[in-house]
Amino acid sequence: MATSFDVAVVGAGLGAFHAAEEIAKKSKSTKVAFIFGYTFQEFPLAAAMYLNNPDEHEKWTCGIPEKWQQRWPNVQYFLSSAERIDCDKKEIRLVNKGPDAGALISYKAVILATGSKSPLISPSPGMSLSERIAEVQACGKALRSAKTVIFNGSGLVGVEMCGDFRVQNGYSARIILLSRSGKVLDTDFGEKSQSPNPAVVQRVTDILTRKFKVEVKHGSVSDPKFSDAILSPGSLKLDDGESLDFDVYIPCFPVGPNTGSLVSSKRDLLDAKGALLTNESLQSTSHPEVFGVGITSTKVPGHPVSARITAASQHCALQALAVIEGKPVQVFKDKGAPPPMAHPMNVKIGHGPGGYLIWTSLPGPAKVCCCQCCQGGFPCCPPPCCWCCVAGCSGVCGTCGGPAEGEAPAIFMKSLLQKFQIHGYKGFGEYGGEVPKQDKMT
Numbered sequence: 001m002a003t004s005f006d007v008a009v010v011g012a013g014l015g016a017f018h019a020a021e022e023i024a025k026k027s028k029s030t031k032v033a034f035i036f037g038y039t040f041q042e043f044p045l046a047a048a049m050y051l052n053n054p055d056e057h058e059k060w061t062c063g064i065p066e067k068w069q070q071r072w073p074n075v076q077y078f079l080s081s082a083e084r085i086d087c088d089k090k091e092i093r094l095v096n097k098g099p100d101a102g103a104l105i106s107y108k109a110v111i112l113a114t115g116s117k118s119p120l121i122s123p124s125p126g127m128s129l130s131e132r133i134a135e136v137q138a139c140g141k142a143l144r145s146a147k148t149v150i151f152n153g154s155g156l157v158g159v160e161m162c163g164d165f166r167v168q169n170g171y172s173a174r175i176i177l178l179s180r181s182g183k184v185l186d187t188d189f190g191e192k193s194q195s196p197n198p199a200v201v202q203r204v205t206d207i208l209t210r211k212f213k214v215e216v217k218h219g220s221v222s223d224p225k226f227s228d229a230i231l232s233p234g235s236l237k238l239d240d241g242e243s244l245d246f247d248v249y250i251p252c253f254p255v256g257p258n259t260g261s262l263v264s265s266k267r268d269l270l271d272a273k274g275a276l277l278t279n280e281s282l283q284s285t286s287h288p289e290v291f292g293v294g295i296t297s298t299k300v301p302g303h304p305v306s307a308r309i310t311a312a313s314q315h316c317a318l319q320a321l322a323v324i325e326g327k328p329v330q331v332f333k334d335k336g337a338p339p340p341m342a343h344p345m346n347v348k349i350g351h352g353p354g355g356y357l358i359w360t361s362l363p364g365p366a367k368v369c370c371c372q373c374c375q376g377g378f379p380c381c382p383p384p385c386c387w388c389c390v391a392g393c394s395g396v397c398g399t400c401g402g403p404a405e406g407e408a409p410a411i412f413m414k415s416l417l418q419k420f421q422i423h424g425y426k427g428f429g430e431y432g433g434e435v436p437k438q439d440k441m442t
């Protein structure tokens with residue numbers, strides 16, 4: 001027998017968090033099932049660090065649910081993932097694994113914030129913490145001993161992976177960054193916002209190739225086998241016939257939305273790529289009580305991506321409440337903070353000492369504070385702004401008279417990410433009781 005809820009929120013990232021938070025704040029009488037699906041939280045923005053060095057993983061993970069679960073009285077967490085979301089019956093069956101194995105939940109409205117499949121970069125739905133640690137350790141070990149590594153996808157994540165590889169594993173291995181356009185940053189600028197700024201593309205290419213000794217290779221691979229990471233030696237055949245040997249191969253692009261658990265008698269639930277077919281309200285065109293965040297056919301363009309996801313989540317939460325109350329839904333207008341920007345604020349080529357960060361476009365006040373307009377930089381940047389809060393802070397904008405980039409900003413960024421646990425991420429630094437001390441990484 002199903003347990004009834006008003007709204008079900010499915011997902012374990014910042015999208016699901018902000019959707020549940022919005023309902024918890026706006027309507028305390030609405031009963032919410034938060035189908036989180038894991039017993040741990042892991043910070044995706046730090047993935048390039050811990051995949052290249054598993055010793056970093058625990059610093060960005062919390063395996064104690066009590067530490068990150070919010071105390072919202074109307075929200076109930078479920079720590080087993082959704083196996084089947086039946087849009088006809090409005091029921092969700094959880095997997096037969098984990099603390100809420102096999103539970104059946106019914107809803108009046110559902111918000112799907114299930115993210116994209118990114119093998120290895122993100123844990124697969126339903127993974128236990130021990131399984132995830134084993135995966136991260138295997139990745140780190142394979143990368144450490146690799147002589148040739150191929151990172152496929154030259155967007156922000158691929159560029160970050162190259163930089164953090166050098167930071168953590170040195171310069172002896174050959175790194176190939178595969179790009180379907182032959183250029184860096186094509187995906188992140190092209191699909192999510194505007195065309196890349198040629199000057200930024202050139203600068204990132206120069207730093208990557210000259211300083212980080214990365215080969216940017218023009219080519220694509222259509223064989224679906226290469227949608228998954230391969231941690232043992234193999235060979236990859238590009239679509240133009242050229243073969244590339246590797247010791248480790250990691251796709252650094254999203255393979256498609258996590259919508260495989262959705263079932264419906266209606267044909268037009270998903271598009272050919274698996275995205276939820278939605279209208280301008282981020283509402284399913286076939287099931288009006290179903291909303292999607294980051295997995296929809298309606299695109300939510302702009303940077304920072306996390307701010308766009310947050311805005312979409314808050315919108316979907318309010319629309320789910322409207323559906324329950326029989327009110328009309330509103331068209332999505334991105335009122336997130338900061339407002340949508342055409343380009344990412346920065347490009348990270350690795351974190352911490354040995355890494356490199358390029359500030360590309362900052363919102364107005366931050367631009368002034370970071371002296372981006374006058375190339376102030378350390379030591380001429382205004383001390384009250386940035387000399388005292390986190391490690392590396394004084395060098396956040398680079399050095400005086402130089403461009404706003406360098407190793408110091410990369411050191412600052414790592415400290416910043418560690419210090420500010422935002423978007424519901426809390427309690428990093430503890431695997432907790434699920435992983436006995438002797439099983440932890442060396």
Ligand SMILES: Cc1cc2nc3c(=O)[nH]c(=O)nc-3n(C[C@H](O)[C@H](O)[C@H](O)COP(=O)(O)OP(=O)(O)OC[C@H]3O[C@@H](n4cnc5c(N)ncnc54)[C@H](O)[C@@H]3O)c2cc1C
Nearest residue numbers: 011012013014015037081082114115125258294304305306
């Ligand atoms: C290396 C890296 C660096 C990044 N850097 C930045 C940055 O600097 N700035 C920025 O703005 N953004 C950045 N991003 C992007 C940012 O992390 C994502 O935009 C954001 O995490 C998306 O949030 P989400 O909640 O939509 O999806 P996700 O974070 O992917 O969360 C969705 C979760 O739902 C889970 N799920 C899937 N199916 C089910 C199911 N059936 N049941 C239960 N749970 C399920 C998934 O496993 C996943 O854990 C970065 C991403 C990566 C990988």
